[in-house]
Amino acid sequence: MPGKNDGDVDAFSQLPVGLAIAVDGLLAHVNPIAQQILEAEKPDDLLGRSLFDFVEPADLAQTQSRLRRLAVDGTPNPPTEIRLLSLRGNLRVVVASSRMYIFQGTPALMIAAHDMTRMHQIHEQLRDNEQSLRQVFESMQDVYYRTDAQGVVQMVGPGVRRVLGYEPHEIIGRKAEDYYPHPVDRDAFKQAIRDHGEVSDFPGQMVRSDGQVIDISISSHALFDENGNFAGVEGIYRDVTERKMLERELLRLATTDPLTGIANRRAFLERASEHLKHCRRYGSHLVLIILDLDHFKAINDRYGHVAGDRVLVRFVDEAKQELRETDLFGRLGGEEFCVILEQTTIEPALKTIERIQQRMRTTNFEDNGERYTVTVSAGGTENLPEDANIERLLERADKALYQAKNDGRDRTAWYQE
Numbered sequence: 001m002p003g004k005n006d007g008d009v010d011a012f013s014q015l016p017v018g019l020a021i022a023v024d025g026l027l028a029h030v031n032p033i034a035q036q037i038l039e040a041e042k043p044d045d046l047l048g049r050s051l052f053d054f055v056e057p058a059d060l061a062q063t064q065s066r067l068r069r070l071a072v073d074g075t076p077n078p079p080t081e082i083r084l085l086s087l088r089g090n091l092r093v094v095v096a097s098s099r100m101y102i103f104q105g106t107p108a109l110m111i112a113a114h115d116m117t118r119m120h121q122i123h124e125q126l127r128d129n130e131q132s133l134r135q136v137f138e139s140m141q142d143v144y145y146r147t148d149a150q151g152v153v154q155m156v157g158p159g160v161r162r163v164l165g166y167e168p169h170e171i172i173g174r175k176a177e178d179y180y181p182h183p184v185d186r187d188a189f190k191q192a193i194r195d196h197g198e199v200s201d202f203p204g205q206m207v208r209s210d211g212q213v214i215d216i217s218i219s220s221h222a223l224f225d226e227n228g229n230f231a232g233v234e235g236i237y238r239d240v241t242e243r244k245m246l247e248r249e250l251l252r253l254a255t256t257d258p259l260t261g262i263a264n265r266r267a268f269l270e271r272a273s274e275h276l277k278h279c280r281r282y283g284s285h286l287v288l289i290i291l292d293l294d295h296f297k298a299i300n301d302r303y304g305h306v307a308g309d310r311v312l313v314r315f316v317d318e319a320k321q322e323l324r325e326t327d328l329f330g331r332l333g334g335e336e337f338c339v340i341l342e343q344t345t346i347e348p349a350l351k352t353i354e355r356i357q358q359r360m361r362t363t364n365f366e367d368n369g370e371r372y373t374v375t376v377s378a379g380g381t382e383n384l385p386e387d388a389n390i391e392r393l394l395e396r397a398d399k400a401l402y403q404a405k406n407d408g409r410d411r412t413a414w415y416q417e
C-alpha cells in the first residue's frame with residue numbers, strides 16, 4: 001500500500017545525491033547515485049540488506065547511535081561524515097543526513113549521502129604532500145626567509161634555530177640587518193639585489209644568538225608587487241663557516257712556508273708585486289733586501305738537517321723582532337729570505353738589517369756539545385722609477401748579496417750601478 005510520501009521517492013531519485021530508504025534497518029529503496037556509491041550493478045544487489053552492512057566498522061557504533069536517536073525523537077540528523085564500504089570492499093567517504101519517512105505506509109528511514117570520496121582522497125593527498133613538504137622544510141640545512149621592502153623579516157624557516165640559534169618567531173618582525181656584524185655586508189647584498197634582481201652564493205656574515213660570528217652564503221631574489229614595485233626579498237642562506245675555515249686553511253697552507261710560518265716564495269712575490277705597483281702609482285719608496293745565512297751548508301753537514309731547521313726557525317724569530325707588522329717578510333727558498341720595507345730609504349733600512357745581523361751574532365746554538373753562532377749576509381736595493389716588476393729589484397739585490405758574500409759575509413752590500 002503506497003504511503004503518503006511515496007510520490008516523492010521518484011522525485012528524490014533525480015537528486016544529485018545518493019538516496020536510500022530503510023525499513024526496519026533493511027534497505028527498501030536506493031536511487032542510482034546510492035547504487036553508484038556502493039558500487040552495486042543493480043538495486044537488487046542492495047535491497048533487503050542491512051544498512052549497517054555498508055558502514056565501515058570504525059564508524060558503526062556512532063552511526064547506530066545516531067539512527068537510534070533519530071528513531072526516538074524524530075529530529076533529522078545533520079550532515080555528518082561517514083565512511084562506507086562498497087560492495088567491492090572499497091572505502092567510500094560520504095556526508096550523510098537522515099530523517100524519518102513513511103515508505104509504502106510504513107515508518108522508514110531516509111538517508112541522503114553526498115559522495116566525498118574523491119574530495120577526501122584529494123585532501124589526504126594534500127595532507128601527505130604538505131606533511132612531506134613540512135618535513136623537507138624542517139630538515140632543511142638552509143634557512144628560508146622572506147623580507148618586505150623595508151628589510152623586515154616576514155617569514156623564516158625552522159633552519160634558523162640551528163644556524164642562528166633563534167626561534168623563528170624571535171626573528172619575524174625584526175630587520176634582517178640586525179643580524180649582520182658589518183653593515184657594509186648588508187649594503188653590498190642590497191646593492192647586488194638592486195643591480196641584478198637576484199644573487200647566488202653571495203658571501204656575508206651573521207651573528208648567532210650566542211654572539212658567534214658565522215660565515216653565510218645567500219641565494220635570493222627580489223620580490224615585486226602587482227604594480228611592479230619592489231616588495232622585498234626571498235631566498236635562502238646557509239652556514240658556510242666550516243667551508244670558509246677550510247678555504248682559509250687551504251689558502252694559509254698554499255701561501256705559508258711550513259717550517260717558519262712566514263710567506264712562502266710565491267705568496268711573498270705576489271704581495272711584493274702589489275707593493276711595487278702601489279709605490280709606482282704614488283711615487284713612494286721601498287727597499288728590498290735579500291738575507292742569506294752564511295755557510296749554512298756547513299751547519300747541516302756538521303750538526304744535521306734538524307739542527308739546520310732549528311737555525312732557520314730561530315733566525316725568522318729574531319728577524320721578526322726587528323721588523324714592523326707592515327714589513328713584508330718571506331722565505332725565497334733554502335736559507336734565503338727577503339724583506340720589503342715600505343716608505344723608507346737606505347739609511348733606516350740598513351739600521352734595521354744591522355740589528356737583525358747583530359741579534360744573530362749573539363744568538364748561541366748548541367749541538368753535539370758544541371756552541372756556535374750563525375751570521376747573515378744581506379744585499380739590498382731601492383725601487384727605481386723604471387722598475388716595471390719585482391724581478392728587477394730581486395736581480396739587483398741578488399748581485400749586492402753576492403758582493404756581501406765575496407766581501408767576507410756577515411755584512412750588507414748595496415747595489416751599485
Ligand SMILES: Nc1nc2c(ncn2[C@@H]2O[C@H](COP(=O)(O)OP(=O)(O)OP(=O)(O)O)[C@@H](O)[C@H]2O)c(=O)[nH]1
Nearest residue numbers: 292293294295296297298300305308309334335405
Ligand atoms: N736544514 C735545512 N737545510 C736546508 C733547507 N733548505 C735548503 N737547505 C740547505 O741549505 C744549504 C745552502 O747551501 P749553499 O747554497 O751552498 O749556501 P751556504 O752554505 O749558506 O753558503 P753561502 O751562502 O755562500 O754562505 C744547502 O745545504 C741546502 O741543502 C731547509 O729547509 N732545512
